[in-house]
Amino acid sequence: MFKVENLNKVYPNGTHALKDVTFDVQAGEFLVVIGLSGSGKSTMLRCLNRLHEPTTGRILFEGEDVTHVKGKTLRNVRSRIGMIFQHFNLIPRRTVLTNVLSGTLARTGVINSILGIYNEEDKKKAMDYIRIVGLEGKENVRADNLSGGQQQRVAIARALMQNPKVLLCDEPVASLDPATSHSVMQYLKKVNEELGVTIICNLHFLSLVRQYASRVIALKGGKLIYEGKPLDIDENWFKTIYGEEAVEVTID
Structure with a gap:
């Protein structure tokens, strides 16, 4: 690799x-x-x-x-190549789902990302990754209402949206x-x-x-x-x- x-x-x-x-x-x-x-x-x-x-x-x-x-x-x-940092670098006022979807920025584009315009395939994939990191049911919770460990798991799901190797x-x-x-x-x-x-x-x-x-x-x-x-x-x-x-x- x-x-x-x-x-x-x-x-x-x-x-x-x-x-x-x-x-x-x-x-x-x-x-x-x-x-x-x-x-x-x-x-x-x-x-x-x-x-x-x-x-x-x-x-x-x-x-x-x-x-x-x-x-x-x-x-x-x-x-x-996905990357996760010590500090979670989430958008505090945005929901878990929106933060995870921001991992598609490279292919979605800045304007669509700001406007929250994502295709259905990416939304489904984001929900799958949220489930994988154990945050099912938290999709619509704001990031700043999560514990530190939960925020880091959102960061993992966001990185996975890149389809990293x-x-x-x-x-x-x-x-x-x-x-x-x-x-x-x-x-x-x-x-x-x-x-x-x-x-x-x-x-x-x-x-x-x-x-x-x-x-x-x-x-x-x-x-x-x-x-x-x-x-x-x-x-x-x-x-x-x-x-x-x-x-x-x-x-x-």
Whole structure:
């Protein structure tokens, strides 16, 4: 699905956020990226969907070199890559259904989206995704009347409206309490297993990583320092990734 080769990202202020990062992502994987804040996790996701321009290296998506594509080609690439952020980025005064339908913006167009003009096929699909993320019956509830976990599930349904091959999730449960975190992760796992969408997800808590990831990569100071199975991250690897003074916090 993705092949990343010697990826580097240097910001204008001189910060070298990614340093020769190389890895592959197979179709159908639930790949989790771990590391301290500032290790390069978010930068890497944003390079994958080209929100950030890579400095050097190559990114291949479904066999196509997308490292520096622009214009229509870039829009086509992004249409196949959904993204979920830590902050839900919903339209607070709009209903769940309208927020989910906004995921069709690329093909609906700005004017029709503002006017709320959507075709019946998209409306049916939106209702299906609302059901998949466990929000059936909430279609006409305003987004700002939902809990944080429910809002993140709306964001997942909205991303699915793109028909993405891959879903990039940047700390999707960082703003949520432990019980809600598990709920959101379970729905992401459902999307991965039932819809066949490849997931690449940044997470902090290893307890969640061990439960949901099929494979893990770890970044430290912009470098990839671990690639393997979640259960192979023992105490020594934990200290290597997070530092000698780090203490693992568990989400039950």
